[in-house]
Each structure stands twice: as structure tokens, then as C-alpha cells.
Amino acid sequence: EIKKYITDQLDLVEHVMLAGLTHEPAIQLSEKLSNLTNLSHAFYGSDGSNAIEIAIKMSVHYWKNKGQPKKNKIIYLENSYHG
Incomplete structure (x- = not known):
């Protein structure tokens, strides 16, 4: 099916x-x-890599638009694909 x-x-x-x-x-x-x-x-997004990139860019733009451009840190796992 x-x-x-x-x-x-x-x-x-x-x-x-x-x-x-x-x-x-x-x-x-x-x-x-x-x-x-x-x-x-x-x-x-067209795939997982693209979706992660979009999410990061959208979050950075969100905080800039909220007047908090210093909120630009991204948490990730070292040696991990897609963070």
C-alpha cells in the first residue's frame, strides 16, 4: 500500500x-x-539540510525584527550532522 x-x-x-x-x-x-x-x-524546505538552514535564518531574522539582534547564538551538537 x-x-x-x-x-x-x-x-x-x-x-x-x-x-x-x-x-x-x-x-x-x-x-x-x-x-x-x-x-x-x-x-x-526541500530537504532536511535546507529546513535546518531556513530555521536558523528565520530565528536570526525574528530576533532582529524584535529589536534584539544580539540574540544570535545557535546551539548545536559537536560532530553531529544537522547540529
Whole structure:
């Protein structure tokens, strides 16, 4: 059953980098996430590395916009992929 879903999805979209664009499955997922979490926005990365980079950049910008630019420390695990 899982193999069929994966195959069906590959027939629709192999790989997507949204880059400010969207498509119907992303809209549907965003609506489901919004209903589950009461959050009004979703931002997607194309893979795990990209998602971590986005999260770090968004947190730095968040604190700059809040007037606290010195809040720029990132906690990570040494010798660990993705921190």
C-alpha cells in the first residue's frame, strides 16, 4: 500500500523546491497543518539540510525584527550532522 502511494506521488511530482511557488498537495498539507496546530503560515524546505538552514535564518531574522539582534547564538551538537 505504501509503495503504491509513493509511486502515485512520483507520477504527480518527483521533487519540488517551492521557492515561493506552490502546488495543490502543498496547499492541502498547509491547510491540514493549520487546522491541527492553529498556526496560520507554513514554510517548506526541500530537504532536511535546507529546513535546518531556513530555521536558523528565520530565528536570526525574528530576533532582529524584535529589536534584539544580539540574540544570535545557535546551539548545536559537536560532530553531529544537522547540529
